[in-house]
Amino acid sequence: MSRVKLKDIAERAGVSVMTVSRVMNNDPKVRTKTRAKIAAIAQELNYSPNVAARSLSSSKSFFIGIVCEFANANYVSQFLVGALTKCRTNGFHIVIDETAGETEKALSIVSDFILITKVDGLILLPPLADIPEVLSLLKESHTPFVRIAPDIDLSASPYICMDDYQAAFDITEHLVRTGHKRIAHIIGNENQGVSRLRYQGYLDALRSHRLLMPPEYIEQGEFTYKSGLVAAEKLLSLEVLPDAVFASNDEMAAAVISVALKNNLDVPKQISVVGFDDTELARVVWPRITTIQQPIRDMAGLAISLLTDPLMSFQDSTPMAKRHVLPYQLFIRESSKQNAD
């Protein structure tokens, strides 16, 4: 019982191998009826192309490049797992490279990917999804690419994101429903769109419950543990302490917990702390952090599909199909009160 190949489908359909190949590659020059018949047989036989053969004859690389800021960041490692899982079924390789904090390196990495490694597609992870020069280069070279959670020039490429606004709304509402009255917020990095969206979700959730917080309950952070410490020190030395803090990511939430402990506050009895992202940190610290799980692995799988699945037909994606919003999940853990009391 050897693997199904083009020839098998061709014989079944009574056409040439060439015609089957055209269907598999979405070549428009096939009669609709023929196409449908072949597609059906391919599906029935559970055909998947032999990548080695395809690569050998087409001189396509079957590489997908992933460009990130730090390859060992938690976000990235989860993304990688999702991408690898998906690639396992479609035969593509992942090539990864990182700017290691030097944003200006992004341009050279991307051009290297295009010229030397000759990737068939590229994925830009935040914050590298928002570098105009990189976007220009990719457009000029006609390299298919997908961005994750981009903030600028949304029509430049297909992109995948989650509804940060609604998630922030939900987690804030969860705090309200569990009896919190004084909910502070630490905003994320100023120049990232998600920070704005999460802040807005927080504000709107409060408003919809007719709650108004004093301005000193809002602190500006930078998505780092350290910035979380600074913000938490301010929030926890206010005259009227908040009874909950919603930090815009888990790192800052972890920092809030550590300052609360230092100030002899019981988490969550005296103060609840919630984060965002569900990174490893959220499960590693104690108490474990109530947070929003981003669908990172699914985002990765979809990104790979968009770039590699011929049925997704990257080329003629209409503006409508460019935006892909994936569902998130609220994870309730020990860092927040479970019931109103």
Add this chain to the structure above:
Amino acid sequence: MSRVKLKDIAERAGVSVMTVSRVMNNDPKVRTKTRAKIAAIAQELNYSPNVAARSLSSSKSFFIGIVCEFANANYVSQFLVGALTKCRTNGFHIVIDETAGETEKALSIVSDFILITKVDGLILLPPLADIPEVLSLLKESHTPFVRIAPDIDLSASPYICMDDYQAAFDITEHLVRTGHKRIAHIIGNENQGVSRLRYQGYLDALRSHRLLMPPEYIEQGEFTYKSGLVAAEKLLSLEVLPDAVFASNDEMAAAVISVALKNNLDVPKQISVVGFDDTELARVVWPRITTIQQPIRDMAGLAISLLTDPLMSFQDSTPMAKRHVLPYQLFIRESSKQNAD
């Protein structure tokens, strides 16, 4: 300027493509002189095989499987990056799967890798490097595999590790040299070999400086943040406080820092805290943690080489060549005093 292929080398050497192929695949049935000549030309021309062609004709998979406990663990993500980087130059794919904490799943994952995915080689990450059933299965099926930091049956396969004993010795000695007199230790998970080695390194470093710690300065942990909290609570409520704590990993060190802060102790002025591993956590918390960097990326690169590089000749590795010890690095950061005072 197209890529060098077997034919080019064959013409240069005045032999057939077949003979060159044999040399590239380490087939012993080639005259030594011919072999040397061909190898030299291949090197000069910077030949690297076309994986697609090779895979197509040989029906080898060119997949390397990595089995880990949690694919998104920091250790694993760093390992992945190293493995991917290496694979980029040799054309292998990485297939990853995780037991997600169910150790008994390891056996089915490994057999799936062997039977269905048909990997050409396998890498076992700790703690999965020490499951006797898995080792038996791999030996029976003659699947080449490499283990990372194994603890049992060291002759079963080539393995890669670092000198945990010496690293623990060094970081303890660093604490002594920077003026610490009362150095506590939190031991790692009881059933992992590295915990023993690190503990022993700590003890011997103290002894070599003629220091003796009271028994209550030694706590048993489990490599988790939570176990670090428990241990730290005990250590920091002793009558005579330690002036330094060496935790057997970064997670527990982070926990010590947080308890110290809670107890209004200044880190590092009143108490220094050092960890082990240099995971992301060590750089994310504040103060950042002085720790030992494991050469994880290099371990990954070497593991891939051992499995894929024909020159490494996996098959006839002598017992001597089975053990590969890679160098580590001591990273001094803000969680420990820099000078004796």
Add this chain to the structure above:
DNA sequence: CTGAAAGCGCTTACAG
């Protein structure tokens, strides 16, 4: 819109 031919770069299996 469809097909016959040639070839991608390697390896397997067979001769010698």
Add this chain to the structure above:
DNA sequence: CTGAAAGCGCTTACAG
């Protein structure tokens, strides 16, 4: 120890 032939499963380029 070495080589000539055939083929892996697909695609490119050319015909019709």
